[in-house]
Amino acid sequence: ISTEKENGDLLSKSFQDIISTLPKGNPWGFPDHFLQYHGFWHSSVFLQGILSAQQQFQAQPADIIPCSAPKTGTTWLKSLTYATITRTSYDDSTSPLLSKMPHDVVPFMELDHAHFSTHRDLGIPVLATHMPYSALPKSVTDSGCKIVYICRDPKDSFVSLYLFVSKYQKSENMQTFNLDEAFEQFCQGVCWYGPYWDHVLEFWKASLEHPDKILFLKYEEMSDDTILYVKRLAEFIGCPFSSEEEEKGVPEKIVKMCSFENLSNLEVNKNGKHRVRGMENANYFRKGKVGDWENWLTPEMAARLDQITMQKLSGSGLTL
Numbered sequence: 001i002s003t004e005k006e007n008g009d010l011l012s013k014s015f016q017d018i019i020s021t022l023p024k025g026n027p028w029g030f031p032d033h034f035l036q037y038h039g040f041w042h043s044s045v046f047l048q049g050i051l052s053a054q055q056q057f058q059a060q061p062a063d064i065i066p067c068s069a070p071k072t073g074t075t076w077l078k079s080l081t082y083a084t085i086t087r088t089s090y091d092d093s094t095s096p097l098l099s100k101m102p103h104d105v106v107p108f109m110e111l112d113h114a115h116f117s118t119h120r121d122l123g124i125p126v127l128a129t130h131m132p133y134s135a136l137p138k139s140v141t142d143s144g145c146k147i148v149y150i151c152r153d154p155k156d157s158f159v160s161l162y163l164f165v166s167k168y169q170k171s172e173n174m175q176t177f178n179l180d181e182a183f184e185q186f187c188q189g190v191c192w193y194g195p196y197w198d199h200v201l202e203f204w205k206a207s208l209e210h211p212d213k214i215l216f217l218k219y220e221e222m223s224d225d226t227i228l229y230v231k232r233l234a235e236f237i238g239c240p241f242s243s244e245e246e247e248k249g250v251p252e253k254i255v256k257m258c259s260f261e262n263l264s265n266l267e268v269n270k271n272g273k274h275r276v277r278g279m280e281n282a283n284y285f286r287k288g289k290v291g292d293w294e295n296w297l298t299p300e301m302a303a304r305l306d307q308i309t310m311q312k313l314s315g316s317g318l319t320l
Ligand code: A3P
Pocket: 068, 069, 070, 071, 072, 073, 074, 075, 076, 156, 159, 160, 161, 258, 259, 260, 261, 263, 284, 285, 286, 287, 288, 289, 292
């Protein structure tokens, strides 16, 4: 314990040294909230976790690392990955996903793990992160472990993020941030782990270079044919469904268990609170639909985001 404390003290000292040099901002209505580190914006708690994970986390070849920018389907990806990898231990009536919320089942590397442990004590070797590819601990990129990335139409990601942050601000009795201002900031790349497009592009390019190491998924395609992508996911992480499992409908059962309808109606996700941040679990399950941006953005706003997306992704071979 004393070594952990010493490491913690050292870390917070080097963290203070590092943050004193970084560009700062207070967007989205949070005072002194953001720091720009190697091109990406972070809140100071998240950034401390990133630096701590970079220094301490030792990935192993069997690890699976679900990666994503916030509000792109992280909760869903965590659930599907966990259910797939644990399917011989649990089924759709015994899975921990039925009694704990997905973020308590699969922790975040920089939010949960890095702050609470200097040891690897993962149990099931699935650990998620919102870190950009360029910020991942070196052991993640070097160890041969598998990365699964999910991205989403930035119009839906922005709306999802804005409404999530607004709920948080209301629950903390803070003034909620105006949609137009938040939109402006998002367009300029200022949001948690933003610029959003740079986050997506880093993983996209890395997935082209290392297709055996990074599986690149899109929320919209997964919504269209979740069973197909769960089979792809299982194969990619090295535990393909056997023909016997397919005959028994195991992939379908996993997809149903992890569906928005099922997870959002579980008691824990309707009325529970997230153990780390006091956030209501229900906030992680809003609508789960493709294209809900239409109810929130004007055609001009949508066109502006589409334009930025086209510009940013041009020549990459990726469309969103
Ligand atoms: P909406 O706000 O558009 O409804 P993240 O998990 O990265 O925080 O992303 C949150 C978004 O994923 C929210 O989108 C949420 O409703 C949606 N979501 C949560 N669980 C889901 C599931 N099981 N299937 C599909 N979408 C889900």
